[in-house]
Amino acid sequence: MIRFFRTIRQRLLTENRVSKYLLYAIGEILLVVVGILLALQINTWNEGRKDRLYERKMLGELLEDMKLDTAILNIQFRRIDRFSQTLDLLDAQPGSWDELDSQSIQLFGGVYFVQNTKAVESLKASSVQVPFDDGLRKQINAHYHNARFYLDLLAMEDKNFFEFRSIPLQKSQFKVERDTGSEGFDIKISPLDFQATMNSQEFKDYQLLRRGRVNRWSWAYERIYASTLECMDSIESYLKTVP
Numbered sequence: 001m002i003r004f005f006r007t008i009r010q011r012l013l014t015e016n017r018v019s020k021y022l023l024y025a026i027g028e029i030l031l032v033v034v035g036i037l038l039a040l041q042i043n044t045w046n047e048g049r050k051d052r053l054y055e056r057k058m059l060g061e062l063l064e065d066m067k068l069d070t071a072i073l074n075i076q077f078r079r080i081d082r083f084s085q086t087l088d089l090l091d092a093q094p095g096s097w098d099e100l101d102s103q104s105i106q107l108f109g110g111v112y113f114v115q116n117t118k119a120v121e122s123l124k125a126s127s128v129q130v131p132f133d134d135g136l137r138k139q140i141n142a143h144y145h146n147a148r149f150y151l152d153l154l155a156m157e158d159k160n161f162f163e164f165r166s167i168p169l170q171k172s173q174f175k176v177e178r179d180t181g182s183e184g185f186d187i188k189i190s191p192l193d194f195q196a197t198m199n200s201q202e203f204k205d206y207q208l209l210r211r212g213r214v215n216r217w218s219w220a221y222e223r224i225y226a227s228t229l230e231c232m233d234s235i236e237s238y239l240k241t242v243p
Contacts, residue, residue, distance in 0.1 A: 055130045061119035073225045082106035097194045111217045143227045150220040173197045
């Protein structure tokens with residue numbers, strides 16, 4: 001191809017046809033420019049395609065993280081219910097500790113949830129902003145920001161409750177032992193003196209504060225759960241619209 005154009009140039013110059021040579025030269029320049037623009041367009045298209053594939057991949061990973069979060073949160077909701085049921089049983093003033101089902105008692109400990117952030121951390125470290133849609137990106141960022149706020153708040157409140165209420169009461173009025181008859185929970189608790197514990201102001205205060213913790217967990221986890229579902233729905237809807 002290069003030899004072909006060179007032959008034409010030489011023939012025009014030899015024949016001293018300057019005007020046609022200039023037209024030819026301009027045409028050759030335009031052809032080169034068009035070639036460059038076409039190459040740039042193809043390169044841009046390829047880069048855009050790669051970015052779209054990366055966006056779809058990362059949004060898919062976000063969905064997987066969020067699905068796992070919802071599964072873990074459902075487990076924690078069941079644990080919260082056990083705390084609430086235990087408090088309801090104690091509010092009914094049982095005649096003895098034996099009236100309570102040792103398999104369902106949940107009086108000490110807490111409810112823990114660690115959000116899966118592997119995908120979102122990868123996105124933060126990437127030079128490509130994903131998703132490309134500003135509204136969806138803001139929704140995802142807000143979801144993780146708010147969840148972090150709720151979880152940090154719970155952790156701070158739980159730390160104070162455990163340190164100043166839960167642990168001292170457990171040490172002073174309860175015994176913890178291995179439950180050899182249990183498959184799911186190998187630890188059981190029981191008061192050292194049932195009537196004394198039920199009548200103690202410390203235990204009554206503990207029940208009231210524990211109820212507050214249960215309500216607080218429900219409040220925070222329900223918001224995280226609802227936000228997770230909303231983000232998942234938005235991501236799935238967005239993926240249906242992008243090529």
